[in-house]
Amino acid sequence: MASQLLQITSTLCNNIIHALFVHVALLLSILIFPGLIKAQSSQCRTSCGDIPIYYPFGIDDGCGSPYYRHILVCSDSGSLELRTPSGRYPVRNVSYSDPHILVSDPFMWNCQDGDNFRPTRPFSLDSSTHFSLSRQNDYLFFNCSEEHVIMEPKPIFCERFPDQCDSTCDSASYLCRHLPECASALRGSSCCSYYPKATDSLRLMLKYCASYASVYWRNVGAIQPDNQVPEYGIRVDFDIPVTTRCLHCQDVAKGGGMCGFDTKTQEFLCLCDKGNVTTYCKDHDVSQEHSNRGVVAGTVSAVSVAGAIGVGAGIWFWKKVRAKAPVTHGVQSNENRLF
Incomplete structure (x- = not known):
């Protein structure tokens, strides 16, 4: 009976350790990559130096019209x-x-x-x-x-x-x-x-x-x-390509979004504070299939990589702690006590 109780206690402690390090890893990924959780529309810079950048142009990939993709470049010096x-x-x-x-x-x-x-x-x-x-x-x-x-x-x-x-x-x-x-x-x-x-x-x-x-x-x-x-x-x-979808997207009464496009398909997207939609920001009936997709190429993959790095680091540290812990076969002692 005592042996089973010790075994259950050891398993519970291991689960607590695992959950703890997973949460720490996720927290680290957010702290290390704070810019990757910004609103979608905020990823489109509206100026370079003292020159305003509006539609149809964009200096961040996915912003503006795809007709002018990679045309304007904002250097490191602004x-x-x-x-x-x-x-x-x-x-x-x-x-x-x-x-x-x-x-x-x-x-x-x-x-x-x-x-x-x-x-x-x-x-x-x-x-x-x-x-x-x-x-x-x-x-x-x-x-x-x-x-x-x-x-x-x-x-x-x-x-x-x-x-x-x-x-x-x-x-x-x-x-x-x-x-x-x-x-x-x-x-x-x-x-x-x-x-x-x-x-x-x-x-x-x-x-x-x-x-x-x-x-x-x-x-x-x-x-x-x-x-x-x-x-x-x-x-x-x-030329400034004018479309009904872009006008609806920019309409303040409809949410005041920014006109952009999907970096993979180059299809139109309305960039909103809470994500991307295919019509306008206040259209709640539209499918939010793009709401979690980053406008700037690589944003989503960067977040995934950040999470993977954080989780990987947590698991590595957890395994390292487990490797250093004395083998007790479920027997709780003062050497491997957590609390």
Whole structure:
């Protein structure tokens, strides 16, 4: 009888130890990974540095529209960058009312270069995205080969060769005669203005020119014709895909969610404080199949890994304690007493 009582007591103690370490392991996993239990919508950052990030963009995977997935990158230093096939470019501003992004190209010519032209590469966009080079850009090319590039004062050339007018690089353009911020930066080098219809034509021009600069016309809100001023940079226009589901999701009366998408299927998701739904946050009748799925890729798996690490650590520690405990065959003594 005493032996059975000791055996039951030992089994009960072992169960208590196991339950204790499992709870400790789960607590550790929460403490080690506190950011993984945040609300779904809070995982979508709404700014990078001082630049606001709204739909259709997102700098966290699963936020915004899948059309612009992995397009904008927020660096560790808090600088927003645009990713294109030709590289990553600093973003100066994003406008949502007049949809466009202003970027700077560190490889293009600037006033400090003067007649010293650095190696450059053409800015390009992925044709499969909803981006396009704005018609408000002007491109200046320097020291072009006259054997391969038609450089003529455009009005005169257009009168003589109207069928080739679009292919000429205007050597008498206003911007060449009044370089923004540094009118006299060029001394012995030629300049002409040409608008490439595609990135291929920009690449072809740079094949025969020493360098280039992009100038966009910024609206300053003054009275015409002084309402625009030229500044160096590249204006990239973008589309804002508008859907009924996204409008319902963003509607404050329906919960004020954020438009996002499933990172695996790229299907629409409304990101809410308590999880993700396929309609809008206050629609309680909709299936909550996405409520526990993380918006950012790897969130759920990271939580699982955290729990597995915690549980594994608890079991390892429990086994270690059991291994060190003296073998008593169910006999309780002062050496293996828990309390």
